[in-house]
Amino acid sequence: xxxxxxxxxxxxxxxxxxxxxxxxxxSADLGGPxxxxxxxxxxxxxxxxxxxxxxxxxxxxxxxxxxxxxxxEGGIHYIATDASQPxxxxxxxxxxxxxxxxxxxxxESFLGIDxxxxxxxxxxxxxxxxxxxxxxxxxxRVEL
Numbered sequence: 687x688x689x690x691x692x693x694x695x696x697x698x699x700x701x702x703x704x705x706x707x708x709x710x711x712x713s714a715d716l717g718g719p720x721x722x723x724x725x726x727x728x729x730x731x732x733x734x735x736x737x738x739x740x741x742x743x744x745x746x747x748x749x750x751x752x753x754x755x756x757x758x759e760g761g762i763h764y765i766a767t768d769a770s771q772p773x774x775x776x777x778x779x780x781x782x783x784x785x786x787x788x789x790x791x792x793x794e795s796f797l798g799i800d801x802x803x804x805x806x807x808x809x810x811x812x813x814x815x816x817x818x819x820x821x822x823x824x825x826x827r828v829e830l
Contacts, residue, residue: 687747690765712811
């Protein structure tokens, strides 16, 4: 819902929500503010785990009137409702405030980018930290 509120009045599909969610917590990977989650190796696996969590979260938010689903020619998109912003304004935990801040950065930086360009940005990000991880791992090998 934080992402959808940041991109409002635009609507986005689940795949873009997933991409933006990754960018939100790993913002430093993309030249943004400090990441909220640590730079652990093999974090592309997060995308698989988080997809189901995001889908269930969207379902919950829809059941509470905080998110709407739009069916159209482009598939299923999600959009924040009029209740989303007032709900978010009640959040005061430091982590939640940082999420809201990072979501604004993601929306301002990546909302207008087409799917092909966004996928390319994500692939470059994965390639960068994946190669760094392999370099570290190779340096740790011990010959027996």
